[in-house]
Amino acid sequence: MSESVELTIPVQSDLVVLARLTAVTVASRAGFDVEELENLRLAVDELCVSIVNGSSAGRLNLTFVSGDGSVEVDCALDGPTSPPADTDDIYGEHDLSVRILDALVDEHGEDMGDGRRRVWLRKRSIRHEGS
Amino acid sequence: MRSVSTDQPGAGQATVGIPHEGERVSVDHAFGISEHAEDGLLRVAVRGEVDVATAPTLREHLYDAVDRSSGVVVVDLSAVTFIDSTALGVLIGAQERSRDHGTQLRIILNEARIVKIFEITGLTELFSIFPTVAEAVAP
Numbered sequence: 668m669s670e671s672v673e674l675t676i677p678v679q680s681d682l683v684v685l686a687r688l689t690a691v692t693v694a695s696r697a698g699f700d701v702e703e704l705e706n707l708r709l710a711v712d713e714l715c716v717s718i719v720n721g722s723s724a725g726r727l728n729l730t731f732v733s734g735d736g737s738v739e740v741d742c743a744l745d746g747p748t749s750p751p752a753d754t755d756d757i758y759g760e761h762d763l764s765v766r767i768l769d770a771l772v773d774e775h776g777e778d779m780g781d782g783r784r785r786v787w788l789r790k791r792s793i794r795h796e797g798s
Numbered sequence: 799m800r801s802v803s804t805d806q807p808g809a810g811q812a813t814v815g816i817p818h819e820g821e822r823v824s825v826d827h828a829f830g831i832s833e834h835a836e837d838g839l840l841r842v843a844v845r846g847e848v849d850v851a852t853a854p855t856l857r858e859h860l861y862d863a864v865d866r867s868s869g870v871v872v873v874d875l876s877a878v879t880f881i882d883s884t885a886l887g888v889l890i891g892a893q894e895r896s897r898d899h900g901t902q903l904r905i906i907l908n909e910a911r912i913v914k915i916f917e918i919t920g921l922t923e924l925f926s927i928f929p930t931v932a933e934a935v936a937p
Contacts, residue, residue, distance in 0.1 A: 705911055716849075
């Protein structure tokens with residue numbers, strides 16, 4: 668069963684928890700197990716953090732789509748933003764965030780479509796892989 | 799430290815810590831910090847979710863503890879239920895600050911989910927990590 672949930676929140680750090688909660692709810696309904704839910708919860712948080720830390724105003728538009736044993740999360744910013752600083756520090760927050768996403772989800776990326784900064788991820792439930 | 803738990807309908811639990819002399823407490827819904835001076839070292843105990851919203855509070859407390867310490871600061875993460883890259887950045891900053899001050903930062907870590915995050919990010923190589931308080935405070 669395919670399901671789509673949309674969430675729009677102001678760019679405020681204390682509201683990122685709503686994105687985590689929504690991701691877990693959607694993925695739970697899609698049959699993700701406890702460990703997968705925990706992984707997705709952190710991955711969605713990292714998506715939002717990458718935008719929240721570079722923005723001081725605007726709104727985050729999140730879309731959670733589940734189906735065929737996978738969940739896709741799309742997060743786009745309506746508002747001013749600056750890209751993450753490119754540093755050589757392997758322990759910089761941006762690098763840490765990328766490492767976390769690399770380990771916890773199957774695919775993730777970012778782009779600047781239509782002048783809006785957008786980040787996204789896709790995670791497939793292990794139980795559905797190969798089906 | 800005496801603790802009082804309150805139930806906020808629809809918002810989960812919040813714990814208010816009433817500090818004894820020598821203790822400092824900061825609470826923000828499911829997230830809390832307490833500090834204990836023991837045997838010449840400072841133990842900063844963190845509980846709940848440490849994320850982009852609560853990391854600034856952690857930074858304030860942790861940096862202050864490092865500045866006041868003359869030896870070892872133990873960061874007890876055994877009651878942390880969630881941690882993200884923002885929070886990890888705070889710990890890295892505290893580590894660097896402690897080195898500048900000639901003090902030592904030790905971390906208590908035993909929750910499997912949180913240990914995994916440290917392993918994924920390679921931070922097990924950066925920090926002195928211990929599974930229990932007893933091992934962390936040993937000379």
